[in-house]
Amino acid sequence: MATDRQITRIAPAGSCIPSALLVYAGLVFSAVMLALPFFWMALTSLKSSAAVAAYPPSWWPSEFTWSNYRDAWNAAPFGRYYINSVVTGAAATSLQIIFALLMAYAFAVIRFPGKGAILLAVISTMMIPDEMKLVPNYILLSRLHWVDTYWALIIPPAAHAFPVFVLYQYFRTVPPDLLDAAHVDGAGHLRILIQIIAPMARPVLAATALVAFLGRWNDFLWPLIVTNRTVMRTLPIGLNYLKENEGRWNILMAAAIYVIIPMIGLYVAAQRQFVEGITRGALKG
Amino acid sequence: MGRRTKQSWKRNRAEWLTFLAFVSPNLVLFALFTYWPIVYSAYLSFMDWNLLTARGAFVELANYRVVFTDPQIRTVIGNTLIYACAVVCVAQALAFALALLLNRNVRGQVFFRTLAFAPHVTTTAAAALVWVLLLDPDLGPSSVLYNALGIHGPHFLASSKLALWAIVSIGVWKEVGFASIFFLAGLQTLPRDCYEAAELETDSGWKVFRHLTLPLMSPVVFFLSVSGFIAAIKAFDVVSVMTQGGPVYPASSTYVYHLYRLAFQEFRAGDASAFAVVFFVITVAITGLQFRLARKWVHYGD
Numbered sequence A: 001m002a003t004d005r006q007i008t009r010i011a012p013a014g015s016c017i018p019s020a021l022l023v024y025a026g027l028v029f030s031a032v033m034l035a036l037p038f039f040w041m042a043l044t045s046l047k048s049s050a051a052v053a054a055y056p057p058s059w060w061p062s063e064f065t066w067s068n069y070r071d072a073w074n075a076a077p078f079g080r081y082y083i084n085s086v087v088t089g090a091a092a093t094s095l096q097i098i099f100a101l102l103m104a105y106a107f108a109v110i111r112f113p114g115k116g117a118i119l120l121a122v123i124s125t126m127m128i129p130d131e132m133k134l135v136p137n138y139i140l141l142s143r144l145h146w147v148d149t150y151w152a153l154i155i156p157p158a159a160h161a162f163p164v165f166v167l168y169q170y171f172r173t174v175p176p177d178l179l180d181a182a183h184v185d186g187a188g189h190l191r192i193l194i195q196i197i198a199p200m201a202r203p204v205l206a207a208t209a210l211v212a213f214l215g216r217w218n219d220f221l222w223p224l225i226v227t228n229r230t231v232m233r234t235l236p237i238g239l240n241y242l243k244e245n246e247g248r249w250n251i252l253m254a255a256a257i258y259v260i261i262p263m264i265g266l267y268v269a270a271q272r273q274f275v276e277g278i279t280r281g282a283l284k285g
Numbered sequence B: 001m002g003r004r005t006k007q008s009w010k011r012n013r014a015e016w017l018t019f020l021a022f023v024s025p026n027l028v029l030f031a032l033f034t035y036w037p038i039v040y041s042a043y044l045s046f047m048d049w050n051l052l053t054a055r056g057a058f059v060e061l062a063n064y065r066v067v068f069t070d071p072q073i074r075t076v077i078g079n080t081l082i083y084a085c086a087v088v089c090v091a092q093a094l095a096f097a098l099a100l101l102l103n104r105n106v107r108g109q110v111f112f113r114t115l116a117f118a119p120h121v122t123t124t125a126a127a128a129l130v131w132v133l134l135l136d137p138d139l140g141p142s143s144v145l146y147n148a149l150g151i152h153g154p155h156f157l158a159s160s161k162l163a164l165w166a167i168v169s170i171g172v173w174k175e176v177g178f179a180s181i182f183f184l185a186g187l188q189t190l191p192r193d194c195y196e197a198a199e200l201e202t203d204s205g206w207k208v209f210r211h212l213t214l215p216l217m218s219p220v221v222f223f224l225s226v227s228g229f230i231a232a233i234k235a236f237d238v239v240s241v242m243t244q245g246g247p248v249y250p251a252s253s254t255y256v257y258h259l260y261r262l263a264f265q266e267f268r269a270g271d272a273s274a275f276a277v278v279f280f281v282i283t284v285a286i287t288g289l290q291f292r293l294a295r296k297w298v299h300y301g302d
Helices: A002-008 A017-045 A049-053 A067-075 A078-109 A115-127 A130-143 A150-154 A161-171 A176-184 A189-200 A202-218 A221-226 A235-245 A249-269 A271-279 B002-044 B062-069 B071-102 B109-121 B124-134 B142-149 B163-188 B192-201 B205-232 B237-242 B255-264 B269-297
Strands: none
Touching: A017 A067, A017 A249, A017 B071, A017 B109, A017 B124, A017 B163, A049 A249, A067 A078, A067 A249, A078 A115, A078 A150, A078 A161, A078 A189, A078 A202, A078 A235, A078 A249, A078 B002, A115 A161, A115 B002, A115 B269, A130 A221, A130 B002, A130 B255, A130 B269, A150 A221, A161 A202, A176 A189, A189 A202, A189 B002, A202 A249, A202 A271, A221 A235, A221 B237, A221 B255, A235 A249, A235 B124, A235 B237, A249 A271, A249 B109, A249 B124, A271 B109, A271 B163, B002 B269, B062 B071, B062 B269, B071 B109, B071 B163, B071 B205, B071 B255, B109 B163, B124 B163, B124 B237, B163 B205, B163 B237, B192 B205, B205 B269, B237 B255, B255 B269
């Protein structure tokens, strides 16, 4: 009875051994389930073709076939895909952050009649599903002759309400005295933004930028529609097309590792900012 | 007096111009790529046009009729609802349980947290690919289980009944860890004194959970359910990589995949726009309801 209570009780309390064991068993099982896809991806990418086809499948490669990575690199122009993903992701992220900085500062600091209504119009774009905009935006881009160019991958995603919202929330907490003092010193808004506010907001900026870059890197539907030529594809699209002509699972899994490894690396390196960026504002929302 | 008004107007004008300069990059982009598409989608939804030829004719509500009397549509909408409800319910329940375990001052929290978010940051297209392999009854790890049971496992992706559940499994995998971190954050803010008081009242951990933890956590549950639902009805990547709506279309197709197919494979821009407009109305309605119901159902404390 006493053990029973310990297991189900919610508030943290001194636990006795059986319940602690159950808790760890539950956690280990969950961890295994969460990690299994990553493990299987890495495992398969290192198996020889014979080992991939073996039944039942082995849980450790009998020999590490590193050449799969070379073969995957040659099976599709991954070097080019990397350049496309990095360049368009970095460009779109930078623009998103710069435009959001300007807009959030204007909303938080500068007086303007009807500011509230404009803010509302901007924030409400977060409710509008991207999927709704596919057809009109595709038509617009083809009129601009932007289909199959970097512009298509950079410009439409360059404006996003989420970083505006996050930065606006942050800027409102900046003490007005600080701004007044800067004003008295004769600093203009742009100088105040660049020299005082933006440096203060650096942690928020980092978190927001990471989330923006993550979104660009993993984006699938939009680049699928606006890229036709192989040389314009981003990594997820390249992987998707490789899947259609590549029957060897070890090569495909090596290619999948190419797609996810930079983002996983970035995530592990900057985990705190990632988690903060993703969760920020969400629970208050 | 006149001079002062003039001066302040001058100063105001400078402020206003700065404001406009600061907001215009985003506003121009929003106008072009967000506001205009809404108007244009609505317009296109009344037109008969196949993207390839010159502009078609005005056809009133014909596109809406075509799209929503299409026999495939029932399956597509049904699939989308099943997918979204299954992912939300299963992922939330598992995530809550996981958060309760994590909340017990266990070791390795940092490691677990890292792992919990990893599926969320992983490119869905790549994750979907490995899940094809994971679910394969011959090549995947589940074959061990099937072997032990002495059965031959099902080919999820070759079965019209099971293909959707293969998609659900990735959805759950991507969502569980993410939601558990939110639940954990919520659990860690719960007032300790409430629990001390509750322990004097009752011996039953279940009662404490049911009458204390769950009501206190309801804002988090509510928030995650609605945002998870909205995200789930937009599922596209997994469907596209894993099944393309197959094995026999539309056995595992979802709303957005169907929209993509209408627009970019069948080039029915008018029909696709009607479909998109309805999607827009649905998602905006859910978001609106979210705010309404939050006030009514959710216990926010005092």
